[in-house]
Amino acid sequence: MSVVLGVDVGGSTTKIVALDESGEIRGLLQVRAGDQLTSLFGAVGNLLYSLGLSLKDVRKIVLTGVGAARVDGELYGIPTEKVAEFEAIGRGGLLLSNEKEAMIISMGTGTAFVHAGADGSAKHVGGSAIGGGTLMGLAYTLLEVRDMDAILHLASQGDLADVDLTIRDITCGEIPSLPPDVTAASFGSVKSTASKGDLALGLINMVIQNAGVLAAFAANGCGMQTIVATGTLATIPQAREILDAVGNLYGLRYIVPENAAFATALGAATLAL
Numbered sequence: 001m002s003v004v005l006g007v008d009v010g011g012s013t014t015k016i017v018a019l020d021e022s023g024e025i026r027g028l029l030q031v032r033a034g035d036q037l038t039s040l041f042g043a044v045g046n047l048l049y050s051l052g053l054s055l056k057d058v059r060k061i062v063l064t065g066v067g068a069a070r071v072d073g074e075l076y077g078i079p080t081e082k083v084a085e086f087e088a089i090g091r092g093g094l095l096l097s098n099e100k101e102a103m104i105i106s107m108g109t110g111t112a113f114v115h116a117g118a119d120g121s122a123k124h125v126g127g128s129a130i131g132g133g134t135l136m137g138l139a140y141t142l143l144e145v146r147d148m149d150a151i152l153h154l155a156s157q158g159d160l161a162d163v164d165l166t167i168r169d170i171t172c173g174e175i176p177s178l179p180p181d182v183t184a185a186s187f188g189s190v191k192s193t194a195s196k197g198d199l200a201l202g203l204i205n206m207v208i209q210n211a212g213v214l215a216a217f218a219a220n221g222c223g224m225q226t227i228v229a230t231g232t233l234a235t236i237p238q239a240r241e242i243l244d245a246v247g248n249l250y251g252l253r254y255i256v257p258e259n260a261a262f263a264t265a266l267g268a269a270t271l272a273l
Helices: 036-051 066-070 085-097 132-143 148-155 196-221 239-250 260-271
Strands: 003-009 013-020 025-032 058-064 080-082 102-107 111-116 122-128 183-185 226-230 253-255
Touching (some): 003 085, 003 260, 013 036, 085 102, 085 122, 085 226, 111 196, 148 196, 196 226, 239 253
Parallel strands (some): 058 080, 102 226
8 A cells, every 4th residue: 555644743743644545544643752853753653653554655755834844855765745834734624624615723832824715725814822832831830730631631620710700700781792601801810719620721711712713803804604623722622612612602613623633734645645
């Protein structure tokens, strides 16, 4: 079996997808390492081993992401090609969601917004410095944990009522356009009894809600009604509920597709088929 490898070399993790000659996904893997080259080489070797493939079975390695610039020429003797990250985000988001056109959120270390058009176009319409890097950095500062699994475990026991300020907390009457449970200020009402779980959930809610709201503004500016969430943060348990709430607020549809973390790597691989 001959495969093409699409590799998204991000700021903190590397995602890799193997596609066969027909474009079918044969394998997926996400690797975190101390530096980008280590995670890149490790991801390629690990995925091939798990699939029972050798280097001669790889026709091409397609690189994208911020770390792609660190590679020139061949990798393990295999030809490499680089594709623009925003094009890969757009293509991958549409493929995973089966949408013809959408606003794609890529939630990685930071957050990017890409308008993916039905004509194959991909336009970067903005971004935010708040993303997974923010979550990890603040979790270490506030909770003294560096591991995402530990953050998610704490958050599963948390209560936003002990952390966030809502519209209900600051108004006496109803505001037609703002439901009472909408966040008025993230971390605006931290109780002295707030637990680490409460803080962890507050951090997750703040980061994902920020991405969702900014994506809504971007989508409205482009006349879009559908937003596809991709990237590692899109896969955490709370993401869908948070984004659905933002969607209800703005009258938009948010999709979190299967394998959302691998959208950019998938898009890169398909651009080279």
